[in-house]
Amino acid sequence: MDDVAAKPIIATNPFELFAEWFAEARESEINDSNAMTVATCTPDGRPSARMVLLKDFDTRGFVFYTNKTSRKAGELNTNHHAALLFHWKSLRRQVRIEGDVCR
Numbered sequence: 001m002d003d004v005a006a007k008p009i010i011a012t013n014p015f016e017l018f019a020e021w022f023a024e025a026r027e028s029e030i031n032d033s034n035a036m037t038v039a040t041c042t043p044d045g046r047p048s049a050r051m052v053l054l055k056d057f058d059t060r061g062f063v064f065y066t067n068k069t070s071r072k073a074g075e076l077n078t079n080h081h082a083a084l085l086f087h088w089k090s091l092r093r094q095v096r097i098e099g100d101v102c103r
């Protein structure tokens with residue numbers, strides 16, 4: 001990886017920091033700065049992951065859309081735990097988010 005000057009992290013609230021980084025990503029990413037990986041799991045712990053688009057976010061959570069008949073929706077119906085991952089290559093940053101999903 002290229003050497004990059006480390007930028008001090010000012011925000012202490014993770015949602016504020018995410019908002020700051022997301023705004024920067026919207027400026028610097030060529031494509032789909034709102035693209036993220038969502039990982040879900042079967043009840044017996046077999047994971048799967050795919051890309052989706054972030055539609056909204058606030059302190060209550062991060063919103064994405066999915067077809068109700070999809071694999072991810074089926075897995076989330078039986079296991080609410082999920083993980084999100086953003087990677088903003090232009091910024092050399094990734095953000096990992098874990099939590100429960102609700103409709």
Ligand SMILES: Cc1cc2nc3c(=O)[nH]c(=O)nc-3n(C[C@H](O)[C@H](O)[C@H](O)COP(=O)(O)O)c2cc1C
Nearest residue numbers: 032035050051052053064065066067070071072073
């Ligand atoms: C850049 C990108 C964005 C995508 N955005 C969405 C999305 O917002 N919602 C969605 O259901 N699928 C989206 N897809 C398709 C999913 O990656 C996936 O193929 C599809 O949802 C079926 O996944 P599943 O069978 O694991 O549920 C996107 C794919 C790409 C490459």
